[in-house]
Amino acid sequence: MTTVIVGSRASRLARAQVREWLGPMRERFPHVTFRQRVILEGGDEDRRTASLAEVAAKTESGSAFSGKQQRALLAGQVDVVVHSFKDLPTEPTPGLMVLPVPGPREDVRDVLCGHTLTSLPPGARVGTGAQRRIAQLRALRPDVVTVPIRGNVPPRLGRIKGPGAVDAVLLAAAGLGRLGIGAEISEHLDVATFPPSPGQGALAIQVRTEDEHLRELLAGIGDPIVDSAVRAERSMLEALHGGCSVPVGAHATASGDSMHLSGTVTSLDGKEQVRATANGPLDDPEGLGQAVAVELMKRGADGILAGIRA
């Protein structure tokens, strides 16, 4: 009798993600017992007092929302960790590996709740703390003021009505969909004008590299097309040396046996934006991601990113 312990952050979204993965797993492996274990993260504990950058700096791995999960996995306290792929640093953690990405991928798009891009009044206040969202929103609506908000999705949504109200908030369709509150969405932003974060909407299933028994058990899971798309987007981000909070957007789509990747880098004030696209074979997503990154660099992405890191 095999027992597999699955680690999860405490939030409703994190637990919904674990359920989303576990449902099909329990059906496929009825002889395996899957258990959920909640592990608190620094990012969850410190949210009220510290800025996201401070939280990230305090966490050994540099990732506020995945460091403790990964340490619990390495220590054998859990056997699998389910992450939002976009929250996982591109740099691999020694001793851990990510399994092929499961499908289907949730909606990759960002959304506005409270207003649409065109209904936002001049000078409106929009809640978001993510550099990519701030930059891309300013590129489309330079008059808008962004207000840094953090925390779980439901309280962020609550900022539309509650104290310190904002006119709208920018969120991921995937998070709202998984929480069953997609009805709050006012507008889905077009991937062409508002490209999502690399890996958005996808889950990262992480295991110990040395856990051969589990790796063998789970060898057949994953959707090759979703996996390839996420790899292309993430390798583009990695080649740009971008972390999880840089203004880099990416979107890969497959058609037949080829993959199309579009990448965007935007300055924080929204005034400069470079884009590049390329096609490549489905079985070389890393090559495609690197090719688009090189093209973005040629068009000035390095200058934009250097200005932000400085």
Ligand SMILES: NCc1[nH]cc(CCC(=O)O)c1CC(=O)O
């Ligand atoms: N950084 C927070 C985060 N991490 C994953 C999601 C949900 C979207 C996804 O799974 O890609 C969210 C919320 C948001 O960005 O609105």
